[in-house]
Amino acid sequence: MSGKNQHVVPRANEWAVRGAGNSRDTSHHSTQAQAERAARDIAINQKSEVLIHGENGRIRERNSYGNDPFPPKG
Numbered sequence: 001m002s003g004k005n006q007h008v009v010p011r012a013n014e015w016a017v018r019g020a021g022n023s024r025d026t027s028h029h030s031t032q033a034q035a036e037r038a039a040r041d042i043a044i045n046q047k048s049e050v051l052i053h054g055e056n057g058r059i060r061e062r063n064s065y066g067n068d069p070f071p072p073k074g
Contacts, residue, residue: 004019006040016035036052
């Protein structure tokens, strides 16, 4: 069973990590890179995905940690 996907999202003057479906941010960081590392650690622990949003709020990257189908489809 996999955990919640983690989103790295922009905030006013910082970046936040928020679990999918959560109403509150998990953590706040001064840089996007710091937020990405925090989200990755949670995703590895929960075997979920990290979805990285750009400044415009759109998803620009997604990384999966432990929940990939094998063999890959396609």
